[in-house]
Amino acid sequence: MTNSFVLKGDILWSRTPQDMTICENQYVVCEDGVCAGVFPTLPERFASLPVHDYTGKLIIPGLVDLHAHAPQYAFRSLGMDLELLDWLDTQTFPQEARYADPDYARRAYTLFVDDLRRSSTTRAVLFGTLHVDATLTLMGLLEDSGLITRVGKVNMDRNSPDCLREESAAASLAATRQWLDGCRDFTRSRPILTPRFIPSCSDALMEGLRDLQRETGLPVQSHLSENQGEIAWVSELCPDSTGYGDAYDRFGLFGGDGCPTIMAHCVWSDEAERARMKQNGVFVAHCPQSNVNLSSGIAPVRAFLNEGLSVGLGSDIAGGVHLSMLRAIADTIQVSKLRWRLQDASLAPITLPEAFYLATRGGGAFFGKVGAFESGFEFDALVLDDAMLPCPFDLSPLERLTRVVYLADDRAVAHKYVSGLKLM
Ligand code: GUN
Numbered sequence: 463m464t465n466s467f468v469l470k471g472d473i474l475w476s477r478t479p480q481d482m483t484i485c486e487n488q489y490v491v492c493e494d495g496v497c498a499g500v501f502p503t504l505p506e507r508f509a510s511l512p513v514h515d516y517t518g519k520l521i522i523p524g525l526v527d528l529h530a531h532a533p534q535y536a537f538r539s540l541g542m543d544l545e546l547l548d549w550l551d552t553q554t555f556p557q558e559a560r561y562a563d564p565d566y567a568r569r570a571y572t573l574f575v576d577d578l579r580r581s582s583t584t585r586a587v588l589f590g591t592l593h594v595d596a597t598l599t600l601m602g603l604l605e606d607s608g609l610i611t612r613v614g615k616v617n618m619d620r621n622s623p624d625c626l627r628e629e630s631a632a633a634s635l636a637a638t639r640q641w642l643d644g645c646r647d648f649t650r651s652r653p654i655l656t657p658r659f660i661p662s663c664s665d666a667l668m669e670g671l672r673d674l675q676r677e678t679g680l681p682v683q684s685h686l687s688e689n690q691g692e693i694a695w696v697s698e699l700c701p702d703s704t705g706y707g708d709a710y711d712r713f714g715l716f717g718g719d720g721c722p723t724i725m726a727h728c729v730w731s732d733e734a735e736r737a738r739m740k741q742n743g744v745f746v747a748h749c750p751q752s753n754v755n756l757s758s759g760i761a762p763v764r765a766f767l768n769e770g771l772s773v774g775l776g777s778d779i780a781g782g783v784h785l786s787m788l789r790a791i792a793d794t795i796q797v798s799k800l801r802w803r804l805q806d807a808s809l810a811p812i813t814l815p816e817a818f819y820l821a822t823r824g825g826g827a828f829f830g831k832v833g834a835f836e837s838g839f840e841f842d843a844l845v846l847d848d849a850m851l852p853c854p855f856d857l858s859p860l861e862r863l864t865r866v867v868y869l870a871d872d873r874a875v876a877h878k879y880v881s882g883l884k885l886m
Pocket residue numbers: 531546550554658659685688752778781
């Protein structure tokens with residue numbers, strides 16, 4: 463078994479948002495791609511496995527990016543002085559239209575996948591564009607990278623320019639089936655149904671996607687309650703809905719049995735919307751950097767945690783400009799402090815262990831048993847080398863991880879394992 467081995471080092475992982483387990487100079491065992499536990503001394507039954515000695519380095523579960531737009535990586539940082547709807551119209555839609563050209567798509571997606579492969583991200587849930595061929599190109603590159611991903615061909619048949627709009631609901635659904643056919647044999651890069659957001663999708667398209675979801679059991683991703691201008695538009699478009707979440711729920715595309723769903727942002731989700739998400743098991747992808755860049759606001763992550771919602775972190779490339787989930791951890795903490803100080807003193811700031819939990823186990827749960835070094839979890843791990851951050855006094859493993867989060871970047875990733883496969 464080539465993917466059975468032992469890593470030795472300073473091992474940190476989360477049991478709960480508040481409870482971080484820190485195992486200094488210990489062994490974590492991977493048996494056939496699955497974690498067999500963490501041990502202070504190596505049990506006899508694992509004595510025949512190869513031991514990779516990373517003494518002095520940090521070993522953490524892989525980081526999960528629950529929401530990013532692969533085609534937007536190319537133009538990250540451009541046009542950041544706009545709010546969401548103007549940014550979509552003037553930057554995003556024209557940029558995504560370029561992916562009609564297969565050569566452009568391959569070049570741009572190669573740059574993205576090369577960087578994602580070297581990053582601290584082990585798993586990601588991605589938007590592509592509405593183009594079938596380009597999205598299959600992206601999935602092919604991801605499949606070969608060894609990363610584990612869910613990728614969506616975007617559905618959009620209204621309220622966007624001619625260059626980036628499907629002709630009709632029927633045409634969008636036919637293209638979706640063609641795409642699903644094209645990625646049938648992929649094992650590590652798998653599909654997720656992706657209505658862009660309510661303003662982009664006609665009622666007929668949403669109904670067709672619901673039928674397709676029921677037929678295939680595929681998960682769903684979209685955007686929810688991100689920005690005030692967007693929310694006002696949705697209430698105009700859906701006068702009969704009680705809210706934005708309800709506008710998805712009416713079409714049966716808001717979680718519930720057999721319909722795993724991620725909603726990105728949820729900055730302005732009120733108590734009723736959050737209660738519906740909790741009831742339906744909808745995952746929140748919290749995207750702190752994007753919500754700053756597009757002046758969307760700060761999501762109430764403390765309320766999500768208090769209320770028991772499932773939450774992970776997203777880079778939201780290119781609303782967010784940084785691919786690194788280490789940066790998303792720091793951003794989560796920092797924006798939560800501003801929210802607490804300026805907006806709502808009843809919701810305490812997010813701590814480093816909590817943000818670390820969200821980036822590992824929180825988002826990992828969307829993929830199953832992922833994001834912790836508990837026995838039976840898929841073996842996703844990063845070996846972090848913090849030698850580039852010398853310090854004149856002694857540091858605990860948690861202090862060293864904190865410094866990597868705030869001071870380092872993805873160059874600190876020395877080795878990376880995804881479901882037992884060594885990527886670097
Ligand atoms: N809502 C609909 N499309 C998008 C997008 O591409 N990015 C963000 N941040 N929000 C969206």
